[in-house]
Amino acid sequence: MLEVRGLEAGYGKVQVLWGLDLQVADGEFVALIGANGAGKTTLLRTISGLIRPTSGTIRFRGAEITGRRPAEIVAQGIAHVPEARELFPLMTVQDNLELGAFARPAAWARAAQTLTEVYRLFPRLSDRRLQIAATLSGGEQQMVAIARALMSRPEVLMVDEPSHGLSPLMVQAVFAALREVSQSGVSVLLIEQNVRQSLRLAGRAYVMENGRIVLQGTGRDLLESPHVKEAYLRL
Ligand SMILES: Nc1ncnc2c1ncn2[C@@H]1O[C@H](COP(=O)(O)OP(=O)(O)OP(=O)(O)O)[C@@H](O)[C@H]1O
Numbered sequence: 496m497l498e499v500r501g502l503e504a505g506y507g508k509v510q511v512l513w514g515l516d517l518q519v520a521d522g523e524f525v526a527l528i529g530a531n532g533a534g535k536t537t538l539l540r541t542i543s544g545l546i547r548p549t550s551g552t553i554r555f556r557g558a559e560i561t562g563r564r565p566a567e568i569v570a571q572g573i574a575h576v577p578e579a580r581e582l583f584p585l586m587t588v589q590d591n592l593e594l595g596a597f598a599r600p601a602a603w604a605r606a607a608q609t610l611t612e613v614y615r616l617f618p619r620l621s622d623r624r625l626q627i628a629a630t631l632s633g634g635e636q637q638m639v640a641i642a643r644a645l646m647s648r649p650e651v652l653m654v655d656e657p658s659h660g661l662s663p664l665m666v667q668a669v670f671a672a673l674r675e676v677s678q679s680g681v682s683v684l685l686i687e688q689n690v691r692q693s694l695r696l697a698g699r700a701y702v703m704e705n706g707r708i709v710l711q712g713t714g715r716d717l718l719e720s721p722h723v724k725e726a727y728l729r730l
């Protein structure tokens with residue numbers, strides 16, 4: 496479904512991604528783990544069209560989308576929940592969500608139905624639909640960011656560190672929602688520092704170090720991998 500090959504990208508003269516290969520199949524839940532600065536966010540931003548790669552290709556459903564503009568990428572069905580959430584702070588929860596549906600014409604036509612679905616997924620947001628986004632807790636803001644991406648009815652949902660800064664209970668709620676999204680048939684590419692939980696959730700996972708994939712396998716295999724245990728699961 497989503498295929499990244501030999502991807503190289505960076506910021507000006509600073510190269511961050513060095514020939515990166517990664518795939519997400521239809522309906523698959525894939526986790527990408529790696530230390531701070533490995534280039535995980537840069538990868539998502541490059542797939543989303545926010546950074547133009549210097550080399551390599553990105554294909555979606557067999558068609559090359561490398562170098563397309565962000566609006567075109569979302570319209571194709573690839574949604575990105577950014578690390579910083581980037582809500583519209585002075586708008587209500589519901590207005591933030593409705594804006595997500597504008598990203599794809601087909602999604603806008605079904606916005607009312609999708610809204611019901613995302614409120615079922617995040618009942619906490621349903622209770623707060625008229626609350627101003629800036630006044631939500633961090634966990635609630637993360638829920639809005641995910642729900643807004645879902646409003647575009649994506650085929651691939653890319654989520655950048657949703658557990659960051661959340662209490663354990665909120666992390667559970669967000670991960671449970673991602674599992675449900677995945678079970679509904681949406682492919683998920685999850686970036687996480689919460690290694691143990693994301694490897695349990697994912698069917699397959701990649702380990703990224705210094706802009707390269709150094710290890711890949713099923714979530715279960717990576718949980719047992721000596722390198723993963725040593726570098727990411729030692730507390
Ligand atoms: N806008 C930018 N300009 C210059 N360098 C950048 C920029 N954004 C990121 N970098 C650099 O690119 C490298 C990879 O950063 P990136 O944010 O992709 O890492 P990450 O794996 O997401 O890390 P984290 O887990 O801390 O979020 C880092 O060395 C970072 O300093």
Ligand SMILES: [Mg+2]
Nearest residue numbers: 535536537578
């Ligand atoms: Mg990051």
